[in-house]
Amino acid sequence: MKLSSKWMQLAALAVLVAVLPLFFPSGYYYRVGALIFVNGLAVTGLVILIGYAGQISLGHAGFAGIGGYACALAPAHLGLPPSLSILLGAVISALLAMLIGKPILRLRGYYLAVATLGFGILVSMVLTNERALTGGPDGMAVQGLALRKILRGWGWKLTSGEFWYILSALAMLVGVWIALNLFQSATGRAMRALHGSEVAARTVGIDVARLKLQAFVISAVYASVAGSLLALQNQFVTPDIAGFMHSIEMVTMAVLGGVGSVLGAVTGSAILTLLPQVLTVFAEYEQLVLGLVMILVMIFLPRGLLPSIAAKLKGRGE
Amino acid sequence: ADIKLGASLSASGPAAFLGDPEAKTIEMMVDQINEAGGINGEKIDLVLYDDGGDPNKARTFATRLVEDDEVVAIIGGSTTGTTMSILSVAEDAEVPFISLAGAIQIIDPVRRWVFKTPHTDRMACEKIFSDMQQKGITKIGMISGTDGFGASMQAQCKDVAPKYAIEILADETYGPQDADMTPQLTKIRNTDGVQAILNPGFGQGPAIVTRNKAQLGIDLPLYESHGVASDGFIKLAGAAAAEGVRLPGTALLVAAILPDSDPQKPVVTAYKAAYEAKYGETVSTFGGYAHDAVDLMTNAMKTGGSDPAAIRDALEATQGYVGTTGIYSFSPEDHLGLDLSAFKMLEIRDGGWTLID
Amino acid sequence: MSLLEVSGLGIGFGGLRAVDNVGFSAQPGEIVSIIGPNGAGKTTLFNMISGVYLPDSGHVRLDGKDVTAAEPHRLARMGLTRTFQNLQIFQEMTVLENVIVGFHQSESGSLIADLLALPAARRRAQAARAQAQELLKRVRLDKAAEELAGNLSYGALKRLEIARALAMQPRVLLLDEPAAGCNAVETEEIDHLIAELAKSGIAILLVEHDMKMVMRISNHIVVLDHGEKIAEGSPESVSKNPAVIAAYLGAGDEESVDADS
Amino acid sequence: MLTVEGLRSAYGRIEVLHGVDLEVRSGEIVTVVGANGAGKTTLLHCLSGTQPVSAGRIHFRGDELTTVPAYRRLRRGLAQSPEGRQIFTNLSVEENLRLGAFLFTDERVERDMQDAFAMFPILREKRNLVAGGLSGGQQQMLAIARALMGRPHCLLLDEPSMGLAPLIVAQIFEVVESLRARDVTILLVEQNAYGALKIADRGYVMETGQITMTGPAAELIADPRIREAYLGI
Amino acid sequence: MDALLQFMLSGVTVGAVYALVALGFTIIYNASDVVNFAQGEFVMLGGMITVFTYQAGLPLPLAAVLAIAITSLVGVALNKLALEPARGAPVVSLIIITIGASIFIRGAAQLIFDKQLHRFPSFSGDAPIHIFGATLVPQSLWVIGGAVLVFIALWLFFTKTLTGKAVLATANNRLAAQLVGINTGWVMTLSFALSAAIGALAGVLVTPITLVGYDVGVGLALKGFAAAMLGGMGNPKGALVGGISLGLLEALTAGYLSSQYKDAVAFIVILAVLFVMPQGLFGKSTTERV
Numbered sequence A: 001m002k003l004s005s006k007w008m009q010l011a012a013l014a015v016l017v018a019v020l021p022l023f024f025p026s027g028y029y030y031r032v033g034a035l036i037f038v039n040g041l042a043v044t045g046l047v048i049l050i051g052y053a054g055q056i057s058l059g060h061a062g063f064a065g066i067g068g069y070a071c072a073l074a075p076a077h078l079g080l081p082p083s084l085s086i087l088l089g090a091v092i093s094a095l096l097a098m099l100i101g102k103p104i105l106r107l108r109g110y111y112l113a114v115a116t117l118g119f120g121i122l123v124s125m126v127l128t129n130e131r132a133l134t135g136g137p138d139g140m141a142v143q144g145l146a147l148r149k150i151l152r153g154w155g156w157k158l159t160s161g162e163f164w165y166i167l168s169a170l171a172m173l174v175g176v177w178i179a180l181n182l183f184q185s186a187t188g189r190a191m192r193a194l195h196g197s198e199v200a201a202r203t204v205g206i207d208v209a210r211l212k213l214q215a216f217v218i219s220a221v222y223a224s225v226a227g228s229l230l231a232l233q234n235q236f237v238t239p240d241i242a243g244f245m246h247s248i249e250m251v252t253m254a255v256l257g258g259v260g261s262v263l264g265a266v267t268g269s270a271i272l273t274l275l276p277q278v279l280t281v282f283a284e285y286e287q288l289v290l291g292l293v294m295i296l297v298m299i300f301l302p303r304g305l306l307p308s309i310a311a312k313l314k315g316r317g318e
Numbered sequence B: 001a002d003i004k005l006g007a008s009l010s011a012s013g014p015a016a017f018l019g020d021p022e023a024k025t026i027e028m029m030v031d032q033i034n035e036a037g038g039i040n041g042e043k044i045d046l047v048l049y050d051d052g053g054d055p056n057k058a059r060t061f062a063t064r065l066v067e068d069d070e071v072v073a074i075i076g077g078s079t080t081g082t083t084m085s086i087l088s089v090a091e092d093a094e095v096p097f098i099s100l101a102g103a104i105q106i107i108d109p110v111r112r113w114v115f116k117t118p119h120t121d122r123m124a125c126e127k128i129f130s131d132m133q134q135k136g137i138t139k140i141g142m143i144s145g146t147d148g149f150g151a152s153m154q155a156q157c158k159d160v161a162p163k164y165a166i167e168i169l170a171d172e173t174y175g176p177q178d179a180d181m182t183p184q185l186t187k188i189r190n191t192d193g194v195q196a197i198l199n200p201g202f203g204q205g206p207a208i209v210t211r212n213k214a215q216l217g218i219d220l221p222l223y224e225s226h227g228v229a230s231d232g233f234i235k236l237a238g239a240a241a242a243e244g245v246r247l248p249g250t251a252l253l254v255a256a257i258l259p260d261s262d263p264q265k266p267v268v269t270a271y272k273a274a275y276e277a278k279y280g281e282t283v284s285t286f287g288g289y290a291h292d293a294v295d296l297m298t299n300a301m302k303t304g305g306s307d308p309a310a311i312r313d314a315l316e317a318t319q320g321y322v323g324t325t326g327i328y329s330f331s332p333e334d335h336l337g338l339d340l341s342a343f344k345m346l347e348i349r350d351g352g353w354t355l356i357d
Numbered sequence C: 001m002s003l004l005e006v007s008g009l010g011i012g013f014g015g016l017r018a019v020d021n022v023g024f025s026a027q028p029g030e031i032v033s034i035i036g037p038n039g040a041g042k043t044t045l046f047n048m049i050s051g052v053y054l055p056d057s058g059h060v061r062l063d064g065k066d067v068t069a070a071e072p073h074r075l076a077r078m079g080l081t082r083t084f085q086n087l088q089i090f091q092e093m094t095v096l097e098n099v100i101v102g103f104h105q106s107e108s109g110s111l112i113a114d115l116l117a118l119p120a121a122r123r124r125a126q127a128a129r130a131q132a133q134e135l136l137k138r139v140r141l142d143k144a145a146e147e148l149a150g151n152l153s154y155g156a157l158k159r160l161e162i163a164r165a166l167a168m169q170p171r172v173l174l175l176d177e178p179a180a181g182c183n184a185v186e187t188e189e190i191d192h193l194i195a196e197l198a199k200s201g202i203a204i205l206l207v208e209h210d211m212k213m214v215m216r217i218s219n220h221i222v223v224l225d226h227g228e229k230i231a232e233g234s235p236e237s238v239s240k241n242p243a244v245i246a247a248y249l250g251a252g253d254e255e256s257v258d259a260d261s
Numbered sequence D: 001m002l003t004v005e006g007l008r009s010a011y012g013r014i015e016v017l018h019g020v021d022l023e024v025r026s027g028e029i030v031t032v033v034g035a036n037g038a039g040k041t042t043l044l045h046c047l048s049g050t051q052p053v054s055a056g057r058i059h060f061r062g063d064e065l066t067t068v069p070a071y072r073r074l075r076r077g078l079a080q081s082p083e084g085r086q087i088f089t090n091l092s093v094e095e096n097l098r099l100g101a102f103l104f105t106d107e108r109v110e111r112d113m114q115d116a117f118a119m120f121p122i123l124r125e126k127r128n129l130v131a132g133g134l135s136g137g138q139q140q141m142l143a144i145a146r147a148l149m150g151r152p153h154c155l156l157l158d159e160p161s162m163g164l165a166p167l168i169v170a171q172i173f174e175v176v177e178s179l180r181a182r183d184v185t186i187l188l189v190e191q192n193a194y195g196a197l198k199i200a201d202r203g204y205v206m207e208t209g210q211i212t213m214t215g216p217a218a219e220l221i222a223d224p225r226i227r228e229a230y231l232g233i
Numbered sequence E: 001m002d003a004l005l006q007f008m009l010s011g012v013t014v015g016a017v018y019a020l021v022a023l024g025f026t027i028i029y030n031a032s033d034v035v036n037f038a039q040g041e042f043v044m045l046g047g048m049i050t051v052f053t054y055q056a057g058l059p060l061p062l063a064a065v066l067a068i069a070i071t072s073l074v075g076v077a078l079n080k081l082a083l084e085p086a087r088g089a090p091v092v093s094l095i096i097i098t099i100g101a102s103i104f105i106r107g108a109a110q111l112i113f114d115k116q117l118h119r120f121p122s123f124s125g126d127a128p129i130h131i132f133g134a135t136l137v138p139q140s141l142w143v144i145g146g147a148v149l150v151f152i153a154l155w156l157f158f159t160k161t162l163t164g165k166a167v168l169a170t171a172n173n174r175l176a177a178q179l180v181g182i183n184t185g186w187v188m189t190l191s192f193a194l195s196a197a198i199g200a201l202a203g204v205l206v207t208p209i210t211l212v213g214y215d216v217g218v219g220l221a222l223k224g225f226a227a228a229m230l231g232g233m234g235n236p237k238g239a240l241v242g243g244i245s246l247g248l249l250e251a252l253t254a255g256y257l258s259s260q261y262k263d264a265v266a267f268i269v270i271l272a273v274l275f276v277m278p279q280g281l282f283g284k285s286t287t288e289r290v
């Protein structure tokens, strides 16, 4: 029965993604949709790290930066096609996560937070300072994905907005599918267990250090791929992608949506991506309202949007 | 129908320095134009977004402007990063776009739909170096911010320095939010042969550099960039510490002391008066960029009509437009249309600006 | 060769020798109880045997193999596990999931299989679930299977911990005050459960202050005081040992006397 | 002294106390026995104000307590030694005790602390160590001692004997009796039902959130149903 | 040699700024385990309110006192309106609330004040003090003195006063704190008021050196957070030492290695310290018996 709930979640998401465009008044909505999905992908990774395994990271944008710049640098300097660059970025991110994860993940709570934050800052600092390579704070151009042209060759003419909407949605759906698989698997359960009590997890044979590292690496790959997709879509990338604010934004999305739930992650990224777009009507009050909305969501739905609402509905049903 | 004009600016965030006066200027000017009856009888409908300096957001807003708001032209991109994000959207959608950012790569190579009003960072460097050359300075120490503005100027200055036979002996940086630059300045002071210090940057950095230099009692000429060309800088750095600082600025800053013969005088005085009356704060060079962009764009609309392609063509045909930043003449090969003469070398004396050309 | 052999084990915290030079051994099917006053070092001894603390002297041997410095999860994989005096429950997981986690070793396979939900991973998960349900029945928690563990009462949580430990099919099981928070009747149930487990060949180390229970089911008793072993032997011999009576049991075990009357 | 009428309480939407009536008279020792999950702990938390009450009333020394916030109840003379000890693990033993007397600044605090040390000498030995490092039983002693530092008129004890060595258990029961001599009223929840009933004046039996039986302790001890269900005899 | 001294003086000055921010974190953290990401905004408010009341004609000391008082009220309001209603929520949710609050306060500040940078005169003039060939502005002494004084006050508060212990007890075990008669709601209010006041004081002291604008809070909070973690969160000694060390590290790196990577070096050192001491320099490891 749990199994079917996974497919229900996925199906609901897929249907939503497929049906929404019917209501899009203009091409701009594809862009917003694509952003939501890309963010949703990154945040799903964070749900695995924070929600399942209970480890915080304030530096995940660093991995997004690596993914993004892999797609900028590898085609420019190594002649790698962008599609392979995504893979390259993911591999580099995974390796790096493994390397720094080992020592860092011994830390707990805020100490882990500051260590990951340091990592993120190091990445964004390198991207900012190594101007000769990265173009510095002004960023650098990214070669587009050939896939769209290929599709066009097959007679499937998509606008850039449509193309990225579809591609990002697919990427997110795959990410969500994997995360849901994990949730129900032995590994995912062990992650949640170590979140509850590390000692107890160890005494039932769970290799806590290894498991934390796995969660860290998996979530790094998610962030990296999301970063790649973002850079390819924008055809331009700046160090902001790896910045502290981006890390904070990702964590905020996860918590707003409900950090224990994958669909919550998607909801969270939808909210935080849409809010600034909606809030433009408030002009200079935008920041004010954005802060207020964040506070209110957390007050009224303290476990995040989706889990809290689910709990309320369930309660009513009884 | 109204003419829809789009703008995406960094009115908040780390580049609010640039974006805030720009946004205010555009809003003010559009109001003025509409009050005066609009353009060829049509009102301008301004759609202005705040991208917070985030290139990703800027791209989204640019998409929104062209796809959803269906604007006929875009002004914006307070920073190079945001500009580069908007630029490809404008190119794709074939909408004329005037950027307010400094980097040379915006208009070099020339892109059909992209123009810009500020001089390039490179021009600022050249202006500074030629002044140094006149004073016989050949060896300098540089200290720049690591933000986009500072880093871009640092690179450009290093690039053109040899042309003016200037050697950069020390090359230091500081973060945009740093509170104390005495270590970097001490290093520069202790570097043998340094004859002057150049500090490209904007925001609080240059003010602190200027104060720290006074604190350390370093007795070398200090050059700042156009990034601090506003009265606010003198206030922040303190008149005493800022005494003698030189920088390349625009006519706007010295509106009051421009000779009456200067063609820019009426433009800058009018803009300055209007802006300061409306917002109760002093004008800055950056607001001036926006002023020129709006003027250029609306002039093009007056002659070309409200069709994007026509606006673009009219823009490109602009000759001798007198703005606050300089006198613009665009051509298919040049989408900036300014030359070095647009910059004026200024020096701070007794807490005010003086022209030294 | 004993299944579990502890020799010369010791550890200090600051100036305090919490456990000093303690040794004993346990055979399959044997129930060895560790008793002693509060702060005698019983839990600390468990912490060292199960790898939570690293002893600063002495050895722990499992099947004759030195496992002194082994981490808890390694020991667990070798068949040694425990419950906790201060409950360690996965609060945010359901009661059933708490037990399924106990099946971690038998359930876990390759990470890739888990990520892609390959059939193998699904089969393992199904099997673990079914077995976990069985275990919950055994500790009478089957009705609460889908509840969040954090919502259970203290006594129920104690039983849940036992079920989780059993899921590992341990060969050596360390129980730290399993009957704390249970009344006499509930204690007796746990009592039976432990005896059953021992009969199935598990070596059990038991820390418990309920002397009725200890005396009833132990094969062997080790008495600690101030970190040192002060006595050892059969329940009868230990309960008559004057040193043990003075340090721990107190003069008259009036309760059991009364209760039996 | 303490009366409870029709008390109901719930966790979320799940009600676990379904109308509990109970009375503790001044100077009495009253005990509540019941199986795991019967709701004893929940009842005590309702009395100390750390668990919300959905219906019913609590009166204490003539005043209605039902809506008084938890931190004010100690001021009225109601203290609790909670289940699971709930000591301040990051603070020293002495700081724990001092905080037990948070409401007082007079010189009696020092005297009470000495009394506590006399009662549990191990706490004196460990007074400067962080309480989190204490053994389980030592923490239990600290929890009881801390509750006493608040100079209660009425003390709620939730399984005070849990995790304590037989010698100390005997001592705890002695302490409880001696408190009565000092005019402290006691409501005692104990799994060691036999020991509790032996020192108590009256007892209540609780089953799934309801009181099912009550009477003088001696009668309850003799009752065959209770002997079978709770005393294991 | 005088260069080294100059680097150190710079480091201590900047470090004292970080220390003041870090000290501001300690109280709220000690009371609730929450790192208040709006702490930087308190610093900003302290500076901005002083600037604007001073410009309005108030004497500087009065303006400063007013700024500290108003900021404390903002702190109390933050607790009452945003954190107290969310009582019982997981700590991450509370942290997100403080992030939301920081965005909100920033948004409000840019409306109420402006988006410009500001400063007001140094308290004791700008004439540099010469020490063995190195120089220091008098305002630095104010900042350093302020950090030390706040440190001493906090240290006394947490070790010597019962109220200080009550704050610690509230974070350690809220339920137990209530059982011993601590009004935990009031403790939280007090903590926010004090933290905000320390933040505002920091803003008042540092503005003549660092300048102030509506968005200086984020950067300061980040550095203050790093400093606090380096020293060990919750410990005033850690905040002071962590702040000063961070400042020194940056200054020495900028002086001797690379100004471009000075923040990077600082973070690498923090990471290195945490690997050896996972609780920071002075952090207590929490003892959790099983």
Ligand SMILES: Nc1ncnc2c1ncn2[C@@H]1O[C@H](COP(=O)(O)OP(=O)(O)OP(=O)(O)O)[C@@H](O)[C@H]1O
Binding pocket: C013, C016, C018, C036, C037, C038, C039, C040, C041, C042, C043, C044, C045, C085, D133, D134, D135, D136, D137, D138, D163, D165, E287
């Ligand atoms: N991590 C630690 N830090 C400091 N002291 C400790 C630590 N662990 C144990 N101790 C001390 O070691 C001694 C033994 O503690 P332990 O928990 O082993 O006792 P115990 O025999 O289990 O007692 P109880 O029956 O009360 O549970 C105690 O005095 C305790 O304070």
Ligand SMILES: Nc1ncnc2c1ncn2[C@@H]1O[C@H](COP(=O)(O)OP(=O)(O)OP(=O)(O)O)[C@@H](O)[C@H]1O
Binding pocket: C150, C151, C152, C153, C154, C155, C156, C181, D011, D014, D016, D034, D035, D036, D037, D038, D039, D040, D041, D042, D043, D083
């Ligand atoms: N935090 C909670 N959330 C939801 N339900 C709870 C919670 N705590 C207790 N319960 C439920 O309330 C009921 C009563 O629990 P309570 O802890 O009061 O029992 P008890 O009589 O003290 O049991 P024990 O003897 O095991 O301590 C139980 O069914 C328990 O599952």
Ligand SMILES: [Mg+2]
Binding pocket: C042, C043, C044, C085, D135, D136, D137
């Ligand atoms: Mg123990």
Ligand SMILES: [Mg+2]
Binding pocket: C153, C154, D040, D041, D042, D083
């Ligand atoms: Mg209970």
